[in-house]
Amino acid sequence: MTDAHAPSISAVFPCHNEAENVEWVIRDALEHLPAITDAFEVLIVDDGSTDGTAARADAAARGDPRVRVVAHPTNLGYGRALRSGFEAAKHELIFYADGDGQFSLADLPRLVQALDGRGFVVGYRRQRADPPHRRLNAWLWNMSVRLLLGTRVRDLDCGFKLFRREAVFVTDLISGRGAAISAELVTRAARAGHAYAQVGVTHYPRRAGEQSGNDLRVVLRSFVDLLRLRLALR
Secondary structure: OOOOOOOOEEEEEEEOOOOOOHHHHHHHHHHHHHHOOOOEEEEEEEEOOOOOHHHHHHHHHOOOOOEEEEEEOOOOOHHHHHHHHHHHOOOOEEEEEOOOOOOOHHHHHHHHHHHOOOOEEEEEEOOOOOOHHHHHHHHHHHHHHHHHHOOOOOOOOOOEEEEEHHHOOHHHOOOOOOOOHHHHHHHHHHHOOOOEEEEEEOOOOOOOOOOOOOOHHHHHHHHHHHHHHHHHOO
């Protein structure tokens, strides 16, 4: 049974070509969110998928007002997908997880508990279910963010984070096609004085589909956004 005083939650899932995963993501969210709060919504942001992700998400959402789909006609990138989700979110707390099914909201209650007066909670993968080259790339990216922004988080790009609405500066966000959005969210919130906690979460192997975060164009766009962010936050 949920706590009558539990805060409302908008759960945002950015998806690009995740047709084989999106239905599981929605089912998992609908399984675990009611145990936390009665007031929640599941937002699937389809970022210009070409594999039928939007159609499957629409079918899963049909007849269930707790689930909404926000669709980009073309692919705008991870950062813009999250920004669209944040703009559409209605509730007090904004949670987001990658829409690839590598996380479960079974871990979300621990983030809600850790929030306790803080502005946001950052998940970190206790054991990454990724090949060595992706772990190396993530380490190099974290070091770059520390050097350029001074932001020190254990697993910055873990796609499992919970924010109070006032800690998400939606109108200020500039990250676009790359992955700098996580660095921007954490850095802006921390610099605004919001305390945060870090909580270990389980990272599961991909069930289906392919990861695109290591695409050279995505990596280059991420670094461009990171440099823009450094200039904007001086």
